Amino acid sequence: MKNKEPESVPPKKARNWAPESEEVSDEELEEQTSGKPKSTLFDDDDDDDVNGFDEMDEDDVDSYDDAEGDAYMEEAAGKIEIQIPTIEEVEKELAENPDLANVQARIKDIAFILSDFSNRREEGRSRSEYLSIFLKDLTTYYSYNEYLMEKLLHMFGVTELVEFLEANERPRPVTIRTNTLKTRRKLLASALIDQGVDVDVIAWSKVGLVVMQTPGSVALGATPQYLAGQYLLQGASSFLPVMALAPKSGEKVLDMCAAPGGKSTHIAAIMKNTGMIVSNDVHAARVKALVGNFHRMGITNSLITNMDGRVFAKKMPGAFDRILLDAPCSGTGVISKDESVKITKDAKDIQRCSHLQRELLLAAIDSVHKYNGENGYVVYSTCSILVEENEEVIDYALRKRKVKLVPTGLEIGKPGYIHYRGHKFDPNMHLCKRVYPHAYNMDGFFVAKLKKLDDGPRIMVQEDTTEETAEEMEETEQKEEEQEEEEKKAKKGKKSGNALTGKKVLTGKK
Numbered sequence: 001m002k003n004k005e006p007e008s009v010p011p012k013k014a015r016n017w018a019p020e021s022e023e024v025s026d027e028e029l030e031e032q033t034s035g036k037p038k039s040t041l042f043d044d045d046d047d048d049d050v051n052g053f054d055e056m057d058e059d060d061v062d063s064y065d066d067a068e069g070d071a072y073m074e075e076a077a078g079k080i081e082i083q084i085p086t087i088e089e090v091e092k093e094l095a096e097n098p099d100l101a102n103v104q105a106r107i108k109d110i111a112f113i114l115s116d117f118s119n120r121r122e123e124g125r126s127r128s129e130y131l132s133i134f135l136k137d138l139t140t141y142y143s144y145n146e147y148l149m150e151k152l153l154h155m156f157g158v159t160e161l162v163e164f165l166e167a168n169e170r171p172r173p174v175t176i177r178t179n180t181l182k183t184r185r186k187l188l189a190s191a192l193i194d195q196g197v198d199v200d201v202i203a204w205s206k207v208g209l210v211v212m213q214t215p216g217s218v219a220l221g222a223t224p225q226y227l228a229g230q231y232l233l234q235g236a237s238s239f240l241p242v243m244a245l246a247p248k249s250g251e252k253v254l255d256m257c258a259a260p261g262g263k264s265t266h267i268a269a270i271m272k273n274t275g276m277i278v279s280n281d282v283h284a285a286r287v288k289a290l291v292g293n294f295h296r297m298g299i300t301n302s303l304i305t306n307m308d309g310r311v312f313a314k315k316m317p318g319a320f321d322r323i324l325l326d327a328p329c330s331g332t333g334v335i336s337k338d339e340s341v342k343i344t345k346d347a348k349d350i351q352r353c354s355h356l357q358r359e360l361l362l363a364a365i366d367s368v369h370k371y372n373g374e375n376g377y378v379v380y381s382t383c384s385i386l387v388e389e390n391e392e393v394i395d396y397a398l399r400k401r402k403v404k405l406v407p408t409g410l411e412i413g414k415p416g417y418i419h420y421r422g423h424k425f426d427p428n429m430h431l432c433k434r435v436y437p438h439a440y441n442m443d444g445f446f447v448a449k450l451k452k453l454d455d456g457p458r459i460m461v462q463e464d465t466t467e468e469t470a471e472e473m474e475e476t477e478q479k480e481e482e483q484e485e486e487e488k489k490a491k492k493g494k495k496s497g498n499a500l501t502g503k504k505v506l507t508g509k510k
């Protein structure tokens with residue numbers, strides 16, 4: 001086993017970014033952009049990255065203290081003024097036949113200007129104008145729609161956004177999870193190494209292996225070990241929700257959205273095929289894949305159902321000790337696997353996902369029994385990084401049901417947002433975990449763990465006592481969206497070409 005990076009597709013072009021400006025970073029954005037992860041997929045020594053820079057950060061993610069970056073900074077700092085065309089000129093250029101090298105250079109220049117705005121801007125030009133150009137250039141260069149790019153800019157700020165976008169241009173390392181019902185990780189690693197497959201352990205998991213290199217003659221989905229059910233090809237982020245769920249032998253567990261079964265088979269292995277797992281999915285075709293995986297991996301403690309997860313609470317109220325809700329989502333954490341997300345997701349899609357996620361989460365909470373010793377937990381996860389599908393959904397559940405957020409027990413991941421663009425979420429939201437491709441070289445993921453305190457709805461204030469129907473929720477959000485649009489238009493009127501709500505972006509308010 002070698003301790004090296006797996007090969008990955010090189011980025012379009014290496015780029016070095018200026019440090020975050022004071023203006024961009026508020027306290028939390030600062031933490032988000034400068035705080036490097038404590039451990040990554042390839043760390044095997046916590047001490048390696050005491051300064052927040054580990055092997056992956058230096059090699060894979062552009063950092064602003066490398067030689068090329070310094071040279072660029074010095075060169076740029078020497079310039080009297082960096083000239084950026086007007087928004088109208090940029091729009092014209094992008095609409096015609098944009099020269100991507102030119103666009104890339106301008107992205108770099110604007111990032112540099114924004115990182116010390118008061119000293120580097122051209123006289124008389126506003127920050128929102130630079131941001132509008134920046135946004136347009138990024139959408140062109142990385143091929144995203146403006147809706148998603150704007151959302152991402154709100155979340156990450158200038159420097160981290162580019163790191164995130166660059167990470168999405170590269171595939172994540174191939175990882176596999178040992179099926180401990182059939183073998184042990186060490187034995188599996190030796191068997192694969194014997195076939196010329198170069199693997200290394202994932203330090204924070206007892207069952208994960210990262211595949212560094214595979215000879216052309218070996219297909220990882222067709223080795224004798226794979227066919228014997230000794231492992232599953234699974235992204236490392238997907239281990240996290242099950243680790244947070246921490247099921248115990250003999251328990252009753254529901255995996256509400258289970259197909260194709262990556263997490264259900266992990267749960268079954270941890271439970272050593274004891275107790276009972278109900279693995280459910282609404283899509284019959286996907287349930288077939290679930291059945292196939294269960295047979296191959298020797299799962300015998302499971303019942304497979306094909307229902308809408310929202311009906312579980314009605315059919316089986318309080319029936320389960322633990323529930324995993326790995327919710328359907330927009331997939332903004334897995335863009336490197338599915339590039340279509342860059343252009344297909346709009347406000348309506350995200351709203352639809354958020355509604356379904358809220359309804360599924362309330363149903364999950366109603367299907368888990370109330371606090372009893374160590375039981376009564378719901379883990380909520382998505383492979384989306386958007387706040388609308390994560391913190392907003394959790395916050396909604398905390399307002400509607402008697403549950404509280406508890407630590408996930410996960411070593412990796414950044415904390416959930418407590419403040420986001422004027423919204424204040426539950427103060428315990430920091431207990432949630434956010435995993436980003438640029439920070440951990442893993443798919444983007446969100447994981448939250450809730451403990452049920454009691455049955456029934458949470459009665460908070462008079463107007464909050466009735467369950468909001470999907471239509472009401474849609475109406476409320478529609479109004480909020482319209483209000484936001486109005487505000488944007490009002491600002492646009494004042495500042496030419498401002499596609500962003502400038503101040504919020506500037507201060508990186510979460």
Ligand SMILES: C[S@@+](CC[C@H](N)C(=O)[O-])C[C@H]1O[C@@H](n2cnc3c(N)ncnc32)[C@H](O)[C@@H]1O
Nearest residue numbers: 257258259260261262263282283308309326328
């Ligand atoms: C993120 S995937 C689940 C992946 C799965 N947990 C795994 O690890 O293999 C989300 C799943 O939710 C299912 N789904 C969507 N809407 C649902 C609903 N209303 N009830 C139950 N399942 C649903 C989809 O068919 C999809 O398989």
